[in-house]
Amino acid sequence: MRYRAAIFDLDGTLIDSLADIGASMNKALATHALPTHPIARYRQFVGEGVEVLAKKASGDHPLQAEVLATYRGLYADNLFGHTLPYAGIPELLAALRDMPMQLAVLSNKPHVSTQRLVAALFADTPFRAVYGQRVEVPRKPDPTAALLIANDLAVDPNDCVFIGDSAIDMRTANAAGMFAVGVTWGFKSREELTDFGAHAVIDAPLELLRVL
Numbered sequence: 001m002r003y004r005a006a007i008f009d010l011d012g013t014l015i016d017s018l019a020d021i022g023a024s025m026n027k028a029l030a031t032h033a034l035p036t037h038p039i040a041r042y043r044q045f046v047g048e049g050v051e052v053l054a055k056k057a058s059g060d061h062p063l064q065a066e067v068l069a070t071y072r073g074l075y076a077d078n079l080f081g082h083t084l085p086y087a088g089i090p091e092l093l094a095a096l097r098d099m100p101m102q103l104a105v106l107s108n109k110p111h112v113s114t115q116r117l118v119a120a121l122f123a124d125t126p127f128r129a130v131y132g133q134r135v136e137v138p139r140k141p142d143p144t145a146a147l148l149i150a151n152d153l154a155v156d157p158n159d160c161v162f163i164g165d166s167a168i169d170m171r172t173a174n175a176a177g178m179f180a181v182g183v184t185w186g187f188k189s190r191e192e193l194t195d196f197g198a199h200a201v202i203d204a205p206l207e208l209l210r211v212l
Helices: 018-031 041-043 049-058 064-076 091-095 109-121 144-152 166-176 192-197 208-211
Strands: 005-008 102-110 127-133 158-165 178-185 200-202
Touching: 005 144, 005 178, 018 041, 018 049, 018 064, 041 049, 049 064, 064 166, 091 102, 091 208, 102 109, 102 144, 102 192, 109 127, 127 144, 144 158, 144 166, 166 192, 178 192, 192 200, 200 208
Parallel strands: 005 102, 005 158, 102 127, 158 178, 178 200
Antiparallel strands: none
């Protein structure tokens, strides 16, 4: 086994949450009489945390703080409306569970929402660490949180593979000295993944086993 730990991004990597994110933000925008967006447009808005999501969705409107506050409440009540693991993810996690591989999740989604989703959707997977965005830790692509996870797992960063669907994830992996694996089934393009430092790109979850 080349690696001892696998750190996964959440949205766009383990779970397809775009419909619930987009629906909640559209409701928040409409609440404040601002234009809404097609759900597919949210592929360009997500990945950098909820503050950036609100800024992009509102067009940097003066009401973006109010939009964000409204969104937080709406999304907390709508985490599980349509959100599910991507096809093949449960099988991948089961295979990794049977290997000498430690598993973790690192997301720019707020910490509490990240933990709720992982606990509900991956109850059978022994993730050793599950971290969302926390105020005391810089968000991805800063490598701090990824390095904290490696420390928690007592694994050298060079022995970690970091799996994600965006430039943010590829930049995080490279900054932390981890092997960057991009996934094409998520929210961003293959070109973005390769342009921002993916060491490998996979088109289906079980292809990760070949990389490992």
